[in-house]
Ligand code: SF4
């Protein structure tokens with residue numbers, strides 16, 4: 001177990017996502033991954049893991065306006081199995 | 083699409099809890115970014131997965147808003163996939179015939195010299211259909227800003243090659259890659275326009291990664307500012323992904339853009355008032371070892 005800190009977080013408009021995966025490599029701490037589930041359009045969508053910094057890179061590269069970005073006043077911690 | 087839809091990209095963190103992202107956080111937090119820019123009426127559009135054009139349109143609308151020009155802007159729109167955004171962009175718009183947007187913009191600027199007048203065109207529209215319009219508009223030094231979304235393919239009207247398609251690039255009628263002997267050479271429109279006396283600002287950006295997006299936004303801001311200063315013609319070319327027209331999986335679009343198109347249409351400022359830089363010089367600076 002180790003502790004991972006999130007300084008920020010996002011909201012994802014899952015049903016608007018077209019599954020292009022552009023957001024995945026764009027995320028500097030690599031805390032986005034594609035889901036195994038499908039959305040209404042029938043494609044996988046990004047899921048957030050602990051460690052988001054609230055940098056906004058995902059929002060910048062998403063062609064479908066799927067992201068909102070937040071920065072926590074106090075970082076949130078998660079216990080993670082590595 | 084050729085990619086395996088079930089493929090899952092693994093990240094370095096395994097077995098982590100997936101964080102709920104369906105609504106804003108309950109902990110105290112500051113919102114830093116919203117789904118859509120203020121000047122877009124809704125987020126929905128029918129452009130392909132992985133298309134670069136909506137990314138560029140976001141930047142353009144954000145800059146117009148940030149410069150306080152929302153009520154003072156008139157956009158002249160060409161014909162291409164991006165034209166679908168005319169129903170959701172909350173600025174005054176005129177629809178031009180294919181390639182004619184710079185001439186329509188000239189008329190709008192002369193009637194409304196205090197308005198911010200811009201065109202939004204693709205490479206098929208600007209560099210094929212209406213090449214002379216944009217060149218003459220620049221040469222006359224009209225104080226308008228022409229924005230080119232360049233993906234080297236007629237995305238909307240069939241997926242065929244355009245005048246900016248780079249050697250080796252796949253399109254529907256250059257399926258083995260553009261061949262100079264058979265198809266001729268691409269036009270570097272940024273250089274053509276930058277060297278004209280009427281042009282005060284010219285730059286080429288790219289939306290293939292977040293850093294490119296930020297730089298491109300700054301270029302758009304400088305172009306609009308130079309128009310508002312009344313200096314003359316300004317131009318921003320934005321390289322955008324077209325995975326559909328290039329026959330690549332969406333996830334490979336940014337890499338294809340950077341390695342294939344970006345290796346010819348190098349990004350950077352081509353003209354800023356007296357300072358003139360050629361694409362060849364930009365290439366030597368940014369890719370010294372070649373494409
Ligand atoms: S805000 Fe930054 S760190 Fe958080 S998911 Fe988006 S790209 Fe990753």
Ligand code: SF4
Pocket residue numbers: 016017018019020021022023024045046061062063064065066132
């Ligand atoms: S970039 Fe946007 S549309 Fe593409 S997978 Fe990520 S959230 Fe979905």
Ligand code: SF4
Pocket residue numbers: 128129130131132133134135163233237238323324325326327
């Ligand atoms: S054809 Fe190309 S430019 Fe047109 S919407 Fe699809 S990806 Fe975008």
